[in-house]
Amino acid sequence: MAAIQTTALTKRYGKSVLAVDDLDLTIEEGEVFGFLGPNGAGKSTTINMLLDFVRPTEGSAAVLGFDAQADTDEIRHRIGVLPEGASVYDRLTAREHLEWVIDTKDVDADPDALLEKVGLSGEDGDRPAGDYSKGMAQRLGFGMALVGDPDLLLLDEPSSGLDPAGMQEMREIISDEADRGTTVFFSSHILGEVEAVCDRIGIMNEGRLVATGTLDDLQGELDLGAPISLEVANVPESLALDELAGVRSVAVEDATITATCADPSVKVDVVRHVAEATTVRDIVSEDVSLEQLFNTYTNGERDEGAATPEASA
């Protein structure tokens, strides 16, 4: 059974806004799936349809094998949700928020352990949530999502409002949850966090799913080349690096030469060629970043016809 399955899921707002367009998406149990896309791509609308906060115009969705529109109670008892911009009740403490979710879900959970897990002290836990910073409120929302060790976590922009340390902690919690078999589906426009924790990513753009797959799948499919950067003592005028077989393009910025190669094996030739002409001080060889992938899929640089909805399953 898939943890999430959508079939031709579509949401229109009025006549002009097609927020989600014919979405077919399958998330297997135990996967950590990053749902990426620029503002307005349709990520929250998709999550809201999975939660029955928004009704689809067409199509259907199943969550943990239950119909997202008909079986909402069954679903809500089994999943943990962090909605976009999670709001808190100003007068309730964090502990009271957690106790409320524990009661509602009718599970046995320790509020103190949850507070600790999301990085809130016992003292914070006894303060009214109205006094919290945005990051603290987000931590509390995350703690509420974790109540009852859910089988599936649906997190809408989980790192919103968190500082870098908070984002790192959030990634660690997601990894811990994944290790114990929880399926995690989270939306983000922060590429680094997706890259760090996801098994697979999906990229939404203007309501359509324009790519899904592992990072490797998507990198291989786009064939963006293999970049290598060399920091040199000085940039020789007659380097002619772009004439080297397998080098697609060369960019020079200050003392850094970046060559994009047709495949990684060409990088050795690049280093040799540059080292014959000048002193090489440092070498950085990276895979194509998720950022490049994201831009390629969402800026329309990619052929409409070539966009494959499923790079791999």
Ligand SMILES: Nc1ncnc2c1ncn2[C@@H]1O[C@H](COP(=O)(O)OP(=O)(O)OP(=O)(O)O)[C@@H](O)[C@H]1O
């Ligand atoms: N209640 C609504 N009424 C009308 N249009 C809406 C409504 N909710 C969303 N939209 C529109 O649907 C589209 C998709 O919005 P959605 O919030 O799903 O995007 P998103 O990918 O989550 O964006 P963000 O990263 O900014 O949260 C946008 O054009 C948005 O303006």
